[in-house]
Amino acid sequence: MARIGEAQAPVAARDALARGRLRASLVPDLLVEARRIVNTVIAGWHGRRKRGIGEDFWQFRPYVEGEAIANIDWRRSARDDHIYVRDREWEAAHTVWLWADPSPSMLYKSAGARVSKQSRALVLTLAMAELLSRSGERIAWPGLVDPFINRNGAERIASHLTQAGTLPAKPDFSGIRRFSDVILVSDFLDPSGETLEWLDGLARRGARAHLVEVADPAEETFPYAGRTEFTDPETGDKLIAGRAEILADEYRNLYIARREAVAAWAKRLGWSYTVNHTDRLASEALVGLHLALSSEDSHLGRVGA
Numbered sequence: 001m002a003r004i005g006e007a008q009a010p011v012a013a014r015d016a017l018a019r020g021r022l023r024a025s026l027v028p029d030l031l032v033e034a035r036r037i038v039n040t041v042i043a044g045w046h047g048r049r050k051r052g053i054g055e056d057f058w059q060f061r062p063y064v065e066g067e068a069i070a071n072i073d074w075r076r077s078a079r080d081d082h083i084y085v086r087d088r089e090w091e092a093a094h095t096v097w098l099w100a101d102p103s104p105s106m107l108y109k110s111a112g113a114r115v116s117k118q119s120r121a122l123v124l125t126l127a128m129a130e131l132l133s134r135s136g137e138r139i140a141w142p143g144l145v146d147p148f149i150n151r152n153g154a155e156r157i158a159s160h161l162t163q164a165g166t167l168p169a170k171p172d173f174s175g176i177r178r179f180s181d182v183i184l185v186s187d188f189l190d191p192s193g194e195t196l197e198w199l200d201g202l203a204r205r206g207a208r209a210h211l212v213e214v215a216d217p218a219e220e221t222f223p224y225a226g227r228t229e230f231t232d233p234e235t236g237d238k239l240i241a242g243r244a245e246i247l248a249d250e251y252r253n254l255y256i257a258r259r260e261a262v263a264a265w266a267k268r269l270g271w272s273y274t275v276n277h278t279d280r281l282a283s284e285a286l287v288g289l290h291l292a293l294s295s296e297d298s299h300l301g302r303v304g305a
Contacts, residue, residue: 019104020165026119027126031158034126037283041290042131060084095138095147096293097176097207098157100125101186101214102167104233110218113278117214120278121185122161124212124285128183130154131286142171170198178206181293185212187219192261203269210272210292213259217279220255222248 060076063083073086100106100121109116115123132139133153140147144167145160176182182202188195188211202209218224224244231238241247263273272292276285 016166019102019107020167022107023102023118023122023167024162024164027122027158027162030119030122031126031154034123034154035130037123037127037286038130038134041283041286042134060086095140095177095180096128096132097140097142097180097182098125098128099142099171099182099184101184103169103186105187105189106214108216108219108233109278110216112217112223115278117187117216117278120214120276120282121212123282124185124214124276125183126154126158127282127286128289129157131290140175142173142175143168146175173202173205173207176202176205176207180205180207182207182209183212183289184209185214187215188213188259188262189219192258195262196265199265208269208271209266210289211262211266211274212285212289213262213273213275215275215277217277220252220277222251222255224248 060073061084063072063077063085067085071085073084076084076086102118106118106121107116129139130153133149133151136149138147138149139153139157141157141160144164145157148156150156171184199209224241226244227240227242228244229238229240259275266273272288274285274288274292276282
């Protein structure tokens with residue numbers, strides 16, 4: 001939606017091919033921005049602190065009857081009257097699927113936003129690819145990149161994005177297996193019933209999703225008044241409101257109800273739901289995702305527990 005006179009995305013960008021070209025032109029700069037953001041949070045990301053198979057020492061803890069005697073650290077145990085086990089930090093690779101919504105609504109950017117929703121979604125996705133790759137995780141993009149392990153994972157995904165052209169409106173979940181983690185970055189503006197029906201297919205596969213809603217501040221606050229023209233980014237249909245302010249309360253209620261419905265549904269499944277506003281820092285969402293991926297409820301966390 002946009003106030004009359006407010007800059008909008010070019011009409012040609014509503015065409016799928018034009019959107020693909022626009023995305024391709026943005027990706028190199030967004031990759032640089034993603035790596036810059038990663039460098040600000042990498043200290044907090046390092047290590048999931050889960051005991052398991054690995055080479056790096058994590059902690060000493062008291063021996064529990066029934067554990068393998070081979071795990072006992074006799075040197076540490078000799079220091080006092082207790083028997084201790086040496087835990088190592090988990091280093092096993094795990095597949096995390098990444099996806100950023102390519103739909104036309106993601107092109108929106110209000111005057112109060114730092115970037116468009118599309119730019120923020122791609123930065124977040126590439127930043128997660130960078131963080132996960134540095135941690136030795138296996139990453140993938142459904143329908144675009146099969147699972148792989150590479151220290152330059154973000155660059156590899158960025159390369160595929162620049163060459164992809166048209167991307168489907170919804171990702172193909174057929175290749176996602178049980179116990180995978182899936183990060184979906186979108187505005188989730190479809191009616192909540194449609195969104196839940198779409199995500200239910202992923203839930204039935206036994207995967208755990210981390211939903212990141214990218215929101216423009218104007219979409220949430222509805223700061224419009226007077227004669228305002230609104231444009232549907234998906235269909236191009238227009239609505240002219242003579243006094244936009246009279247729509248504000250009902251709009252806000254519907255907007256928040258949609259978010260709460262999807263977030264509550266995700267919570268019941270043990271999924272995470274994060275909101276990142278485009279007038280805020282992208283790093284805030286990365287920190288939230290890190291905590292969600294490291295939790296005991298996450299498949300990524302449980303594998304190392």
